[in-house]
Amino acid sequence: MIPFCKVEHEFLSAGRDSENRDVREVRLYPLGDLHIGHKAFQRSLFREKVREILADPAGLCVLTGDLIENVTRSSVGDIFAELEIVNPQDQCDEAIAELRPLKDRIIGSVQGNHEWRTPKDMGLDPMKYISMGLEIPYWRDAAILSLAVGLGNNWRPVLYTIYLSHLSGGGSTDGGKVNALSKTSKVAIVDVSIGGHTHMPETHKAAILVPDLRTGRVEERVIQYVNAGTYQGQSGFGVRKAMGVPVLGSPTIRLNGRKRKVTAEV
Secondary structure, three states, X not given: OOOEEEOOOOOOOOOOOOOOOOOOEEEEEEEOOOOEOEOXXXXXXXXXXHHHHHOOXXXXXXXXXXXXXXXOOOOOOOOXXXXXXXXXXXXXXXXXXXXXXXXXXEEEEOOOHHHHHHHHHHOOOHHHHHHHHHOOOXXXXXXXXXXXXXXXXXXXXXXXXXXXXXXXXXXXXXXXXXXXXXXXXXXXXXXXXXXXXXXXXXXXXXXXXXXEOOOOEEEEEEEXXXXXXXXXXXXXXXXXXXXXXXXXXXXXXXXXXXXXXXXEEO
């Protein structure tokens, strides 16, 4: 069962008596597909993002997996030509060091397919190790989150739901990558669905009709889909698969604290 988590943080609202009831907006920064250990990890660009988040007085983060390259004996990957840090344990320690400045901003994490290689082969989970090192919640495959922001006109916090996962598939075409993210609506109807994996920083909206049996009405629910992007430059694997040159960076999600409104920008 996918866990449900009510997120509590000093930037989030706890009601009309909350110190943060006047927060007009919370920014959420999804971070993933860093591939630390690979020579193509864009460390300087990622550190710029870290500084940007730390400078945001209401900025929070989620981690979407594939933080490390984690080449194993049974996995795809070139341990000889493309790794800057070969040992997966050292990659984990490097990930903790890079993310430590954000530890008080990160609300939780899920694993990616690169981390999953190790528990699949031997039962040890590098993403759990990284999360423990950062002292943040870890939900493994996916999670449904609830965030309360600001204070609406009814003197109650504005509530948002988020589905967080790494995704899988998507292929090499832009359409396939968008579809991989859109398919999450088969799992959960939420305000924001965040994924990764495809290395394409992208956001789009779609509406779905949800019947309310209590009121006898049909509500149009809009889902904001957001892909976390990547901080890994072009790799030999990407060239061989004709995946194109990745657009580096990650998006920003804005959660309004006055009315229920989600926007996202890449």
